[in-house]
Amino acid sequence: MNVLLVRPPRIKKAITLSDFMFSEPLGLEMIYGVVKDNHNVEIYDMVIETKSLSKKIKEYKPNLVGVTSLCIDVNMIKKLCKETKMVDENIITFIGGTQTYLNPKAFEDDSIDYVFEYTNRRNLNLFFDLLRKGEDLDLIDGILSREKSYESNGKKSRNEYLLPDRESTRKYRDKYSYFGYRPAAIMEFGMGCSKLCEFCLRWRIEGAQEQLIDIELTKRDLNNIKEPTIMFIDNDFFANREKIETFISIAKELKLNKNYIVYGSVKGIIECKDSIKEFAELGLKAVLVGYESFDDREMKDYNKKSGTMDNYKAAKILKSFKVDVWASFIANPDWNKKDFKSIREYIKLLEPEISSINPLTPFPNLTMYEKYKDRLLYQKEDYEKWSFGQVTILPSKISLRRYYFELLKTNLYVNLFINKKTEMIKNYGIKNIFRILFGSIKAMGKYILLMIKS
Ligand code: B12
16 A cells, blocks of 8 residues: 655644754654555655645555644644545545544544554554455554544553654655754653653653663664754653663764753753763753743642752753753743743843743643633634643733733843853854744744734
8 A cells, every 4th residue: 555644734823933943753754664564655744845735645646644743733634634535535544643642532524534542563553454455444442433433442552662764754854953953863762751740741641650762772763863963852861860871871882973952850950960961971962951930839839840949950060061951931821020020030040041931831631721721712622722832821910912022022032132142153053043043033923913913
């Protein structure tokens, strides 16, 4: 069979950072890796491609079109599946990804034949085998079908790690970037997170326990990555000392000479200081750290395992190792003008290289959703709004317009005036700085529009 695996295009209506954090579709690369032995398969990355899906379908003539999903993509995916069925109604459409795991019901649509609530080698192989033989697909674990009214057999599980096929995106790879680093690959070294922060979806997707991916698979994947930079998507690369040290010994064994970017917790930075020092000497360039707030009461509410004083300690440690900090903060919907001023002052003291201040988002399914139910500005089904960049809770102390203004002002102030721009130009090169600038202007433009509209 001919299989076309699609990543939907950018969602223009959503506020995203995807202009400068734009990575490969790792999930599709994993599916490709399983399917390629028995079928013709191709990845079509519509964030890069300019040709319409129908044109591609007419050329490639797939029997199946599979699409990957994030929340903001739901409506676009329905549109793409309709387009597919318009070209040829016999083409089978199937969807997987983050959003099918979190909300499979969102994909109940006449144009969508199968929804993978979760994906593993077993259900993928069974799905393709039965379709190839033209046999009836009874209820398969994790797969919901239109024919059976998207009924599930009730068995729950999680997405399984599968070795990604890096060659599958060969023609796109020079475009994938992570902030100032281009080209950059993304990779999974471990899954799960035991920190259980209230606002976070990730441990809910990956599990509440850290576990490493099979070391042999990791080595194979590392050997397949040609890019000079690897961004690890693990929720907390500094979950424990053994984890960092395991990676260091693999990197030494494989004689890797790369730049690394990781997500790391404040708790981990403080507890694993010595291992991080060695990691920095091996190429660790930047850490994405969730500092979240200037207020310890909020940190407690968010179930953070660190406090505002710990943030200073972590900042000092990373600075002493010359590792950049890309910090994120959560704007609480109950902030007033004074609180925004306090966060600016706090960020000034922490001196991260880059900061992003995003509004608290009580994503549907989180317990926080219930808490803020009466103050929500959008419906669950307004998928494009749940991007973590848009204000979804009505502010209590200032108007929505003022709130957007404060967000914009704070993001601009902390990124334009308190970072050493000359260092950034030196590290990333002027071309990358322009790309980042362009992406920021686009995102800021959307904020200004929202401010005017509200
Ligand atoms: C890397 C990453 C990105 C990358 C690329 C993601 C991509 N898939 O294209 C970049 C940096 C571009 C990105 C951007 C954004 N991201 Co992001 N991202 C992640 C991160 C850290 C890892 C995702 C990942 O690659 N996981 C590993 C892969 C292997 O898992 P997977 O995709 O689920 O694939 C498995 C299965 O689902 C299945 N599968 C996947 N696709 C398909 C398709 C078919 C047909 C089938 C059968 C199976 C299948 O196969 C895999 C095997 O098990 C997650 C956090 C997380 N842990 O999920 C956030 C996350 C997915 N991102 C999120 C968000 C909100 C965004 C942004 C909207 C943020 C923003 N405001 O800018 C943008 C949107 C980009 C856009 N569309 O324009 C949210 C998603 C919330 C939601 N409900 O969808 C997450 C969960 C983070 C969070 N805030 O909690 N992101």
